[in-house]
Amino acid sequence: MRVLVVGATGFIGQRLVRALNDAGHHVVAFSRSASEESFPEGVEPFDGDLGDPDSLSGLCEGVDAAYYLIHSLTADNFAELDREYARRFSEIASDDGVDRVVYLSGISGDEENLSPHLASRREVESVLAEGSYDLTVLRAAVIIGAESASFRILNDLTDRLPLMLVPKWVRTPCQPIGVRDAISYLVAVLEADETRGETYDIGGPSVWSYESLLKLTAREKGKRVFIVPVPVMTPALSSHWLRLTTDVQYAIARPLAESMRNPVTVDPELDLQTVVPIDQTPIEEAVREALVSA
Template sequence: MRVLVMGATGFIGRRLVRALDDAGHDVVAFSRSASEESFPEGVEPFEGDLGEPDSLDGLCDDIDVAYYLIHSLTSENFAELDRRYARRFADSASAAGVDRVVYLSGISGDEENLSPHLASRREVESVLAEGSFDLTVLRAAVIIGPESASFRIVDDLTDRLPLMLVPKWVRTPCQPIGVDDAISYLVELLDADETRGETYDIGGPSVWSYESLLKLTAAEKGKRVFIVPVPVMTPGLSSHWLRFTTDVQYAIARPLAESMRNPVTVDPEMDLQDAVPIDQTPIKDAVRKALAGA
């Protein structure tokens, strides 16, 4: 199968390219910085920019399946850019006759009260759904891995703040997933034809809170943290607080912090584990591996 990965040099993209290549697929890796040196031998790099239409000529030619992993959180106008890029890609994929697209989105919990970040993810889902291909959407919460922005925030906090006065959303329930499990779902759903045209949640085997995830991460580093939730600290204020407590780029940390008010757990009726069963990694193991840089 000839597979295109959009956003191939990102945290998920690089791992997905490698896994698809290992599975025997012909992989085309799209990125603004794609090069042969960036990927395993035999992977075809495609250097382009969704902001420059002329750079996309031939992008979707002869592609069977495309994974869409493009997000623009580093830009202040990320929602506008994500909308424009998704429409541009959907038009290109439809014109080229791409059979199937897989989009990695985010669990939101409350569909009535979405943060700007999660609202943008939903809008991209809607834009992609207008294409002539079969769309599969996977929604994830925190993905545990060494380059995950969400996990890096957790890691940085446990390094710098032994005593934390934190927003009340620290007790919001979430269902994190190890990056290896996310990649397994993304690859193995290709063999599950019933996932075409469907939307699923993906998560690890247990529900946590951000507080318990902070404590787990600290414990794995041999540390203790003391957490005091402060009810008056709003998501907006807490995003400014993160400016001083993490190395994650503020333009990324802010929308992620604003999303933390939403419970993000797997809906049992939308659980991909029912259609694509995998051996799920315990979150403690995923955290340990992420801290080791694997």
């Protein structure tokens, strides 16, 4: 199968390209910095920019299925850009007869009072759904991996703040997933026709809070942290607090911090594990692997 990965040099994209290539697919890897040196042998690089229509000629020609992994969090107008890029991709994919598109989105709890980041993810889902292909949406919470921005924030905090006065969102429930499991689900849906046109949640085997994830990360590093939630610290204030406590680019950390107010656990009725079961990785193991690779 000829499979296009849009956003192929990102945290998820690089791993997905390798997994699809290992599975025997003909992979086209699209990014603004695509080159043969960036990917395994046999992968076809496609250097282009969704902000530059002239660079997209032939992007979806002969493509059977595509993964859409674009998020523009580093831009102040990320929601506008994500809307524009998703619409442009949807039109190209539809015109060229792409059969399936898979989009990696985010879990957002009760769908009320969404942060700008999660609201943008929902809007992209709606834009992509307008295409003539079958769309499959996978929604994840925190993805545990060495290059994950969310995990890097947790890792930085445990390094720098043995005593933390933290926002109350540290006790928000979440259901993280190890990056290996996220990739396994993404690859598996391609062979599962029943996932066409459907939306699923993906998560690990257990529910945590950001506080318990912080303590787990510290423990795996042989450290202890003392956490005191401060109810008066708003999402906006906490995003500025992160500017002082993590090396993650502020433009990325800010929307992620604002999203942490939303409970992000798997809805049992939308759980992909009931449709495409995999051997799920315990979060303790996923954190351990991420720390080794960091």
